[in-house]
Amino acid sequence: LQGEAPRAAGTPYANRFADPAWSKFPFNVLAESFISVSDWAREAVRNVPGADAAAENIVGFTVREGLELVAPDNYLPTNPQLIRQTIDENGRNLVRGVKHLAEDVTRTFKGLGPIGVENYQVGEHVAATPGKVILRTPLMELIQYSPQTETVYAEPVLIVPAWIMKYYILDLSPKNSLVNYLTGLGHTVFMVSWKNPTAEDRNVTMDDYLTLGVHAALDAVTKVVPKHKVHAVGYCIGGTLLAIAAAELAARDDDRLASVTMFAAQTDFSEPGELSIFISPAQLAMLEAMMWKEGVLESRQMGGAFQLLRTYDLLWAPTIGTYLRGERVGVNDLMSWNADGTRMAYRMHTDYLHQLYLNNDLAEGRYVANGEQLELSDIRVPMFVVGTETDHVAPWRSVYKVGKLVRSTDYTFCLTSGGHNAGIISGPQHPKRRHRVHTSRSGARLLSPDKYLEKVEPLPGSWWPTWAKWLEERSSPRKVAPPSMGAPKQGLKPLGKAPGTYVLAK
Numbered sequence: 001l002q003g004e005a006p007r008a009a010g011t012p013y014a015n016r017f018a019d020p021a022w023s024k025f026p027f028n029v030l031a032e033s034f035i036s037v038s039d040w041a042r043e044a045v046r047n048v049p050g051a052d053a054a055a056e057n058i059v060g061f062t063v064r065e066g067l068e069l070v071a072p073d074n075y076l077p078t079n080p081q082l083i084r085q086t087i088d089e090n091g092r093n094l095v096r097g098v099k100h101l102a103e104d105v106t107r108t109f110k111g112l113g114p115i116g117v118e119n120y121q122v123g124e125h126v127a128a129t130p131g132k133v134i135l136r137t138p139l140m141e142l143i144q145y146s147p148q149t150e151t152v153y154a155e156p157v158l159i160v161p162a163w164i165m166k167y168y169i170l171d172l173s174p175k176n177s178l179v180n181y182l183t184g185l186g187h188t189v190f191m192v193s194w195k196n197p198t199a200e201d202r203n204v205t206m207d208d209y210l211t212l213g214v215h216a217a218l219d220a221v222t223k224v225v226p227k228h229k230v231h232a233v234g235y236c237i238g239g240t241l242l243a244i245a246a247a248e249l250a251a252r253d254d255d256r257l258a259s260v261t262m263f264a265a266q267t268d269f270s271e272p273g274e275l276s277i278f279i280s281p282a283q284l285a286m287l288e289a290m291m292w293k294e295g296v297l298e299s300r301q302m303g304g305a306f307q308l309l310r311t312y313d314l315l316w317a318p319t320i321g322t323y324l325r326g327e328r329v330g331v332n333d334l335m336s337w338n339a340d341g342t343r344m345a346y347r348m349h350t351d352y353l354h355q356l357y358l359n360n361d362l363a364e365g366r367y368v369a370n371g372e373q374l375e376l377s378d379i380r381v382p383m384f385v386v387g388t389e390t391d392h393v394a395p396w397r398s399v400y401k402v403g404k405l406v407r408s409t410d411y412t413f414c415l416t417s418g419g420h421n422a423g424i425i426s427g428p429q430h431p432k433r434r435h436r437v438h439t440s441r442s443g444a445r446l447l448s449p450d451k452y453l454e455k456v457e458p459l460p461g462s463w464w465p466t467w468a469k470w471l472e473e474r475s476s477p478r479k480v481a482p483p484s485m486g487a488p489k490q491g492l493k494p495l496g497k498a499p500g501t502y503v504l505a506k
């Protein structure tokens with residue numbers, strides 16, 4: 001057995017057992033045994049006669065998490081790399097790890113967040129693109145960003161982020177700020193900044209987010225930039241809300257949208273991926289009872305669910321690195337944003353989970369918004385939809401399905417490497433990214449997801465320039481002078497500097 005490497009190639013553990021130290025006895029036996037047991041366990045719960053997809057998801061998830069509990073690389077005595085480091089450092093790595101643990105426990109009790117978040121102050125280091133708040137409703141502030149160019153595209157861009165996250169994921173550091181990128185290209189950009197709800201907002205509904213959010217923002221944008229249509233952009237649940245708004249506008253024969261872009265946003269929830277593990281009638285009943293008592297769902301509770309979907313990447317690996325290797329990884333802007341969580345209002349979240357995730361009302365034509373039953377097939381404007389390859393929140397195959405539900409004049413789907421957040425926030429230049437892009441013209445049959453992967457060749461680099469070119473091609477060729485900040489004559493006076501006040505609320 002000496003010198004025989006564990007057969008990890010082609011398994012989910014290939015990178016974890018790649019170090020030559022795992023070729024030595026007894027560690028190669030431990031690794032090989034674990035991989036064999038893992039393969040057997042995963043296969044045993046796959047394609048079980050009589051089991052539906054939901055049951056397989058739950059059992060598969062349980063098996064995967066159980067395997068991590070016995071993975072040899074997760075423990076010091078059975079990990080040769082950790083043993084070697086501990087010997088080489090005479091245990092100093094463990095001393096550092098204990099110190100890190102004490103620091104983290106102290107900061108947790110004080111509610112301070114991870115070490116390093118203080119280096120990313122909102123409005124100074126992140127969410128720092130210049131602009132003004134021009135509208136405030138009980139649910140959102142609308143930010144209009146200052147132009148960076150002497151002339152701009154005639155059609156403005158309105159961005160609707162998710163309220164499960166703070167908007168500035170789209171305005172992080174200048175190098176990876178989508179807002180900064182768009183204004184630098186000559187777009188007039190507006191951003192919705194959602195209020196972080198409290199117990200007083202327990203009865204806020206999806207219709208409220210639609211009326212006081214998207215519709216109010218669109219009304220304001222068209223006052224600032226009259227006589228021009230609007231490029232609307234939605235991210236995650238914000239993209240789902242945008243699709244609902246676009247269907248409602250179409251049903252009213254309101255043609256103010258020039259295009260719709262959706263980032264990692266689902267409209268058909270029949271295959272929501274592993275997140276469905278936490279969504280069943282029984283689990284929702286329990287969640288409702290908890291939210292009813294508090295009025296909101298706290299961000300840490302949602303974060304815990306997302307963490308369970310990627311326990312090795314988000315729990316085991318950071319724990320091993322910080323407390324056993326004694327290596328403190330610096331917090332970056334995205335990690336700092338991730339620690340700045342938001343809450344979800346009771347009524348809205350309950351309706352969202354029941355009507356969309358559980359019942360799939362939107363895709364199946366039963367969704368009612370402001371008293372009107374909606375059909376996504378009424379949406380006919382050009383669409384650019386982005387999915388990410390390793391998305392655990394909005395699996396790309398699920399995101400892709402919107403192309404079968406709408407009747408867009410042209411439907412472009414872009415699949416990028418990365419996950420739900422990092423894949424979207426790639427910056428205009430990213431040497432490690434790749435993306436595939438394909439446009440289906442009106443009336444053309446949409447490729448199946450498998451055919452899409454087979455026929456559409458990946459392109460190197462970030463998808464941002466590809467989308468920017470798509471926006472340019474669907475904008476007026478003649479640029480115009482930048483609009484005024486707000487529309488004072490129509491009651492839209494600037495209320496203060498960006499990033500506003502809602503984003504600062506904890």
